[in-house]
Amino acid sequence: MRKGTLRQILLITDGCSNQGEDPVATASLAHEQGITVNVIGILEDDQLEETDSLREVEDIALSGGGVSQLVYKQALSQTVQSVTKQAMTQTMQGFVNQELQQILGKGQTLEDVEPEKRGEIMEVVEDMGETCDLEVLVLVDTSASMYDKLPTVKEALIDLSISLNARIGRNRFAICRFPAKRKTMEKILDWSPALDTLSSIFPKLTSGGVTPTGPAIRESMYQFSKKGLRRSFINEDEPGLEEA
Numbered sequence: 001m002r003k004g005t006l007r008q009i010l011l012i013t014d015g016c017s018n019q020g021e022d023p024v025a026t027a028s029l030a031h032e033q034g035i036t037v038n039v040i041g042i043l044e045d046d047q048l049e050e051t052d053s054l055r056e057v058e059d060i061a062l063s064g065g066g067v068s069q070l071v072y073k074q075a076l077s078q079t080v081q082s083v084t085k086q087a088m089t090q091t092m093q094g095f096v097n098q099e100l101q102q103i104l105g106k107g108q109t110l111e112d113v114e115p116e117k118r119g120e121i122m123e124v125v126e127d128m129g130e131t132c133d134l135e136v137l138v139l140v141d142t143s144a145s146m147y148d149k150l151p152t153v154k155e156a157l158i159d160l161s162i163s164l165n166a167r168i169g170r171n172r173f174a175i176c177r178f179p180a181k182r183k184t185m186e187k188i189l190d191w192s193p194a195l196d197t198l199s200s201i202f203p204k205l206t207s208g209g210v211t212p213t214g215p216a217i218r219e220s221m222y223q224f225s226k227k228g229l230r231r232s233f234i235n236e237d238e239p240g241l242e243e244a
Helices: 023-032 052-063 073-104 115-131 150-164 198-204 213-221
Strands: 005-013 036-043 065-072 133-141 171-178 186-192
Touching: 005 073, 005 213, 023 036, 023 052, 023 065, 023 213, 036 052, 036 073, 052 065, 052 213, 065 073, 073 150, 133 150, 133 213, 150 171, 171 213
Parallel strands: 005 036, 005 133, 036 065, 133 171
Antiparallel strands: 171 186
């Protein structure tokens, strides 16, 4: 079986959206198109986790079929890596559950399989995580409140690239920032197999402006190939699944 491609939007933000459409709704739309939306909320050193802006982080990821995590700046690098990998496993488990329902009947999931068989299936899921192709669009909030957090974001993205380059499967990365001058979002790194060119785009990660998270997620969807929309992890050799 030729493996499909996992597609993720990785949103890194510190606050509540304050312009444009509801980001929870746009994350749901992205998920319907086969794109998982993961969100990392960056906390201030003295910030509590129970705030409206950080609850929005969880809601966006839940709606986008992804993973969310709240983190202080000093732990951002490790969190970016773990969220990306956790989302890969979660997406593939969802795919496996869909397949099991076709085989075992509606309502059956991986938890309903006997322990020995479940372990074998999880080994396959882990292998798929190492060998499948991965596309990650990193969507960085560069609004005014992110000023002192952007250096840490840059370091985290470099570590993410190094970590994922150890995989067997192919990686493709793109980086977008929002807001941008006179538009919602700006792509500052086009699709690339590695993030080793980050030093050239760091000057573009400047802060300022409002936080149009919803419109930015919508624009991010259009950065993926049309052929890839409405697919997540599927058997690309199956007929009828090629077109969006």
